[in-house]
Amino acid sequence: MHFTVIMRILGILMMLFSLTMVPPMVVSVIYQDGQVNFFLEAFVLILIIGFLVWLPVRNKQQELRVRDGFLITVMFWVTLSLSGAIPLYVSDNPDMRFVDAYFESLSGLTTTGATVITGIDALPKSILWYRQQLQWFGGMGIIVLAVAVLPMLGIGGMQLYRAEAPGPVKDSKLTPRITETAKALWYIYLTLTVVCAVCYWLAGMDWFDAISHSFSTVAIGGFSTHDESIAYFENHWVELVAIIFMILSGVNYALHFAVIRSRNLIVYFRDPEFKFYAGLLVAVSLFTVASLYFTKTYSLNESITLGVFEVVSIATTTGFATADFAHWPLTLPFLLFVIAFVGGCAGSTGGGMKVIRVLLIYKQGIREVKRLIHPNAVIPVKLGKKPVPDRVVEAVWGFFSAYMFMFVFMLIGLLATGLDQVTAWSAVGACINNLGPGLGEVAYHYGDLNDVAKWILCFAMLLGRLEVFTLLILFTPAFWRR
Amino acid sequence: MHFTVIMRILGILMMLFSLTMVPPMVVSVIYQDGQVNFFLEAFVLILIIGFLVWLPVRNKQQELRVRDGFLITVMFWVTLSLSGAIPLYVSDNPDMRFVDAYFESLSGLTTTGATVITGIDALPKSILWYRQQLQWFGGMGIIVLAVAVLPMLGIGGMQLYRAEAPGPVKDSKLTPRITETAKALWYIYLTLTVVCAVCYWLAGMDWFDAISHSFSTVAIGGFSTHDESIAYFENHWVELVAIIFMILSGVNYALHFAVIRSRNLIVYFRDPEFKFYAGLLVAVSLFTVASLYFTKTYSLNESITLGVFEVVSIATTTGFATADFAHWPLTLPFLLFVIAFVGGCAGSTGGGMKVIRVLLIYKQGIREVKRLIHPNAVIPVKLGKKPVPDRVVEAVWGFFSAYMFMFVFMLIGLLATGLDQVTAWSAVGACINNLGPGLGEVAYHYGDLNDVAKWILCFAMLLGRLEVFTLLILFTPAFWRR
Numbered sequence A, B: 001m002h003f004t005v006i007m008r009i010l011g012i013l014m015m016l017f018s019l020t021m022v023p024p025m026v027v028s029v030i031y032q033d034g035q036v037n038f039f040l041e042a043f044v045l046i047l048i049i050g051f052l053v054w055l056p057v058r059n060k061q062q063e064l065r066v067r068d069g070f071l072i073t074v075m076f077w078v079t080l081s082l083s084g085a086i087p088l089y090v091s092d093n094p095d096m097r098f099v100d101a102y103f104e105s106l107s108g109l110t111t112t113g114a115t116v117i118t119g120i121d122a123l124p125k126s127i128l129w130y131r132q133q134l135q136w137f138g139g140m141g142i143i144v145l146a147v148a149v150l151p152m153l154g155i156g157g158m159q160l161y162r163a164e165a166p167g168p169v170k171d172s173k174l175t176p177r178i179t180e181t182a183k184a185l186w187y188i189y190l191t192l193t194v195v196c197a198v199c200y201w202l203a204g205m206d207w208f209d210a211i212s213h214s215f216s217t218v219a220i221g222g223f224s225t226h227d228e229s230i231a232y233f234e235n236h237w238v239e240l241v242a243i244i245f246m247i248l249s250g251v252n253y254a255l256h257f258a259v260i261r262s263r264n265l266i267v268y269f270r271d272p273e274f275k276f277y278a279g280l281l282v283a284v285s286l287f288t289v290a291s292l293y294f295t296k297t298y299s300l301n302e303s304i305t306l307g308v309f310e311v312v313s314i315a316t317t318t319g320f321a322t323a324d325f326a327h328w329p330l331t332l333p334f335l336l337f338v339i340a341f342v343g344g345c346a347g348s349t350g351g352g353m354k355v356i357r358v359l360l361i362y363k364q365g366i367r368e369v370k371r372l373i374h375p376n377a378v379i380p381v382k383l384g385k386k387p388v389p390d391r392v393v394e395a396v397w398g399f400f401s402a403y404m405f406m407f408v409f410m411l412i413g414l415l416a417t418g419l420d421q422v423t424a425w426s427a428v429g430a431c432i433n434n435l436g437p438g439l440g441e442v443a444y445h446y447g448d449l450n451d452v453a454k455w456i457l458c459f460a461m462l463l464g465r466l467e468v469f470t471l472l473i474l475f476t477p478a479f480w481r482r
């Protein structure tokens, strides 16, 4: 392992991250909310620590190997989330303990959107801005992670998306080098953000809310500047904008890239993952709207507006709310939660297991049935018209069972801290899927949980965001050998 | 499909099954409980229906193909469970509706042991006997299913246990023909039953309870002649006998066969599945006893006796009770329930996903981690020292995801009927794993559930017992084509 090079990178990362304290300082000055000194404090602190980490190893230059990628990816997120917690911790409003500040910071950066804060409307504007901004920067990190890093590491079948590998997005021929890839996709991300903010403003938000919510929408984050989330605005245009941009942000950014380059919207519908994603959203929306209407929960009008919004919000793992879906009748809360396990497309800012993996598992299940009927036939698993290598299918299985195993493992941990079953399973689900809101006691916020539970859920958020194996592998002796 | 031949077999099966009404009739006469006419009625009814099914196709002789095996296996269990419901339905004590009689019959035959009856102590002796006997005959069917039929059909990786396939139990060289295999293993089953009954009697049960409980112990069934289950006897010797025979019955019968033939107990410990099974029981027992003791739930003495008994009972999926484990502190009820998903060894009368599959999934998970660290290495999954064919590993994955998918699917169904989350998930878990008792409202019995929920749970029991694919495949158009 090239520890010194990794330290150098993390030092630079912290120094760069310290600059993200500047926009909240500007906001604080504009709104005169008295937080400017706290952000200045955090700025100096992070800059100095980053500098001190970087200084002794500043001349270390070594080519990093793939194996270093696991450690650097994990350390990247741990360093950022620790740094991000600093302003929340030093501020006097909200007055947070360290565990809460860290939970909020990690929840922001992983775009989970679970919050431990109540009384969000009463927070200083600069703190509100900062929370939203955490999600936006988190989203930038996730795109690089999902489109460049995980395929390179080969996590859970994501080698399928290696630029040189055969696969559904081969057409997009991403420039193999991470920086080039990142630049191209960040440009799309930035454009989406700007368009989203303008649309929110046109729909009736003020500029502050429009920009803030565009950050957390495009990042599939779910943080809001209001306790009531999107319901606060009581505005169907705002909801429509949110729905459109949540759906767009749940799509593989490499696919957006391919569409833009080919200037042909049909390219979306040639992608098997996109088709499955769109089909699932439509099917679950129809079912939900029908259920809400026929159980007389809402009028037809409300069933459509509230139903579709919540389905898109939960299925893409955004976590915005216009209705109290946790108390919808029958099986709907549970059903929506299960759909969140599917999550967004690979290469998007969404969470969950990713649509492509669920699609591959489904196809493999079909193959097993065919094999039982025709025991001697050779039946490949195909995506579009291309067969998927067995190696990839095996990796997806490995991912699925590790995901389930860790889910149950952390669930047992939460139960052991004394939570009830519904709260415990939905909290783990909401965090590992980077969704945000849960059911039971965590339907609105996570503030009342005990500290051990909060730490377990921090682990869950990180585990989900790093697609399980990137983090788990660091706990194996084999990784550290040699 | 050879429908006429299948009809002939089912007709014969019913006529044979009608004979199982004779022992309860004898019991009824001995104890003068007034049920003899009901059993006689059932006997005649089943015999006549069986005869009428058999008569028109009695001369049809055709070689059955593997594909017929799926249909015949499912029809075998459906026919038996319908026939088995008849005496319970016609009897006046208990006075059961059809859905309840069928639930009880299927629960008996699949050795699930979930009951819809309350006031078991007050039932006529012949009915009590009949319930226990259902489990015992169910166990006989399961052994054939598990050791001969499923390997032949290749369900969920069970081709591993084909007599001619390489695998851990190759040593046992089972006579390939089903009848020979069945005879050899039934002999072991019968011997275990007799020894178990004698031990129960020596431990202090009366003969009726000793035989009755030997039936449901060896079948991993869990039915009892008392509402309080094993706790009724307040006898540690009885509990010890139950523990020993539950553990033995959770072992692959082909492995018992190999041990008997080699006259060498070491053969058990050469089997990777047995080692994992034994290790898991020991580890979970230690954890449970420690948890019970340190949470001050029981004294040390009670923690050991109650803890070990419940762990063995739940982990082997028997479902006997000496304590109200559903209300144990913290995470224990949930943990034990998760262990029930692992279940017994393949080729045993136990339920769950089977130890060998969980072991293979675990090994495949380890392989994925190794592959991430060494992307270019060829790493086989091994059992003992033999590599497992990729085909088998893939089938196990398919099994796992189909199991999880059907679990969630039926859970959504139960929630839609209005059950609370804990009751719903534990009921599906208890039924698909053929365990029996659940948590929440089904901690003691299933009588209070609505009818739709009962039918869904019947499906769950059958699905679990037929290892998902045998039943699911009948719902695919491809199966019926040609």
Ligand SMILES: [K+]
Binding pocket: A111, A112, A113, A220, A221, A222, A317, A318, A319, A434, A435, A436
């Ligand atoms: K989210």
Ligand SMILES: [K+]
Binding pocket: B111, B112, B113, B220, B221, B222, B317, B318, B319, B434, B435, B436
């Ligand atoms: K059972």
